[in-house]
Amino acid sequence: MDRRRLLQSLAGLGGPALMPSAVRAQRRRPRVAVIGAGVMGASIAYHLAAGGAEVVVLERVSPGSQATQGAFAMLIATHEDDRAFNDLYGMAVLDWRRLELELGGAVQVQWGGTATWVPPGPGAAELDAVTRRLQSWGAPVRPIDAQELADLVPGVVAGPYGAGVFSPDQGTLDPIQALDALVAAGRRRGVAYRYPCEVLALKRDGQQITGLRTGQGDVDADVVVLAAGAAVPALAGQVGVKTPINLVSGTLAHSKPFPRVLQRVLNGPLGSLKQDPDGRIVTGADYRPGASGTDTSRAYGEQLLATAVRMVPALAGVELESMSLGYVPIPADTHPIVGFCAAPSNLYVALTMSGVTMAPLMGRLAASEILDGVAVETLSAYRPARFA
Numbered sequence: 001m002d003r004r005r006l007l008q009s010l011a012g013l014g015g016p017a018l019m020p021s022a023v024r025a026q027r028r029r030p031r032v033a034v035i036g037a038g039v040m041g042a043s044i045a046y047h048l049a050a051g052g053a054e055v056v057v058l059e060r061v062s063p064g065s066q067a068t069q070g071a072f073a074m075l076i077a078t079h080e081d082d083r084a085f086n087d088l089y090g091m092a093v094l095d096w097r098r099l100e101l102e103l104g105g106a107v108q109v110q111w112g113g114t115a116t117w118v119p120p121g122p123g124a125a126e127l128d129a130v131t132r133r134l135q136s137w138g139a140p141v142r143p144i145d146a147q148e149l150a151d152l153v154p155g156v157v158a159g160p161y162g163a164g165v166f167s168p169d170q171g172t173l174d175p176i177q178a179l180d181a182l183v184a185a186g187r188r189r190g191v192a193y194r195y196p197c198e199v200l201a202l203k204r205d206g207q208q209i210t211g212l213r214t215g216q217g218d219v220d221a222d223v224v225v226l227a228a229g230a231a232v233p234a235l236a237g238q239v240g241v242k243t244p245i246n247l248v249s250g251t252l253a254h255s256k257p258f259p260r261v262l263q264r265v266l267n268g269p270l271g272s273l274k275q276d277p278d279g280r281i282v283t284g285a286d287y288r289p290g291a292s293g294t295d296t297s298r299a300y301g302e303q304l305l306a307t308a309v310r311m312v313p314a315l316a317g318v319e320l321e322s323m324s325l326g327y328v329p330i331p332a333d334t335h336p337i338v339g340f341c342a343a344p345s346n347l348y349v350a351l352t353m354s355g356v357t358m359a360p361l362m363g364r365l366a367a368s369e370i371l372d373g374v375a376v377e378t379l380s381a382y383r384p385a386r387f388a
């Protein structure tokens with residue numbers, strides 16, 4: 001069945017029946033099962049329910065317990081790879097502003113931009129080149145010198161300065177606070193969250209997923225959204241869909257709440273540093289490409305905070321509260337894998353890197369594709385079929 005006919009039949013508009021006609025006559029709302037309650041699944045569920053779907057989210061552990069809890073959660077406005085991907089990031093941060101308004105302030109975002117700098121050397125020439133490339137695409141970035149960095153971040157100790165860039169449109173949030181707000185907003189719209197509830201198998205009948213087998217019994221669905229993060233390849237693989245990923249890890253130190261010092265995110269040579277809306281300092285240095293840190297010891301956390309104090313001496317006295325470790329799935333070609341599969345045609349995959357940044361945009365676009373029967377052009381380069 002092609003997608004338009006599937007959607008027509010879900011909407012009771014004719015076409016081959018997915019469900020008995022008596023049932024179809026009574027129930028016009030499509031039933032969507034979302035696998036995974038990370039930030040991606042929670043956002044898609046919220047947007048689907050807002051669009052009128054009957055939504056159940058099935059989560060193996062608890063909401064946010066995997067990659068989402070471990071995110072630094074910078075809302076990223078640019079990407080250096082290619083222009084279309086850069087534009088996608090630009091749209092994604094705008095969607096956070098839209099969602100912030102829509103949820104009536106329930107999500108707390110710090111919109112202070114990010115300041116990035118590197119020491120003299122090849123890295124400085126590279127950063128300058130990336131900044132010029134992004135500017136040529138119209139991206140909201142501008143080069144900054146050491147004085148401008150000091151103006152943006154009073155009291156910062158930059159160390160030897162080679163080059164810098166300020167991205168005023170970027171923001172940050174606490175990923176669990178944001179996820180809780182999305183889950184609550186989804187529930188208010190009727191989303192049912194089930195956890196712990198592991199999806200064990202996707203039941204396939206020809207070209208369709210007919211339901212899911214879970215640790216808590218079977219679940220019927222007209223459409224299945226696969227937002228299971230690092231588990232997407234194994235689940236999609238059960239029904240012959242390829243979604244190759246690389247898994248990288250990273251750790252972060254989280255402080256006890258501290259009086260407000262930072263108004264923006266800092267990406268310096270010693271690491272990344274921010275202050276969440278609740279006052280907690282979050283810092284890390286081992287989640288850059290290739291780093292893949294796993295050290296969650298107290299000693300390492302204290303070392304990270306000591307480095308933060310070297311960067312911003314006004315943080316002296318900050319105390320470690322906890323360490324986090326997250327494993328992030330990154331599609332093999334780094335681009336999102338989003339959309340309906342060729343077969344089974346009612347399986348919708350949603351997997352991206354920078355998932356916190358992307359969640360509101362992907363949630364809105366996925367809901368539109370699933371409920372309105374459109375194929376959003378912006379996502380056309382990112383379909384699962386490219387790995388077939």
Ligand SMILES: Cc1cc2nc3c(=O)[nH]c(=O)nc-3n(C[C@H](O)[C@H](O)[C@H](O)COP(=O)(O)OP(=O)(O)OC[C@H]3O[C@@H](n4cnc5c(N)ncnc54)[C@H](O)[C@@H]3O)c2cc1C
Nearest residue numbers: 036038040060066067068071074199229250326354355357
């Ligand atoms: C150190 C670090 C820094 C990061 N920094 C940023 C950043 O600055 N900006 C940014 O945008 N992103 C950042 N990220 C990436 C971001 O965390 C992820 O891209 C995002 O959280 C992915 O969300 P998700 O919902 O796709 O996956 P997840 O949060 O992993 O959610 C998937 C869910 O599916 C569930 N699940 C799996 N299998 C099953 C099953 N069989 N049945 C039911 N449920 C199942 C899991 O339990 C999990 O809860 C960072 C990550 C780390 C670790």
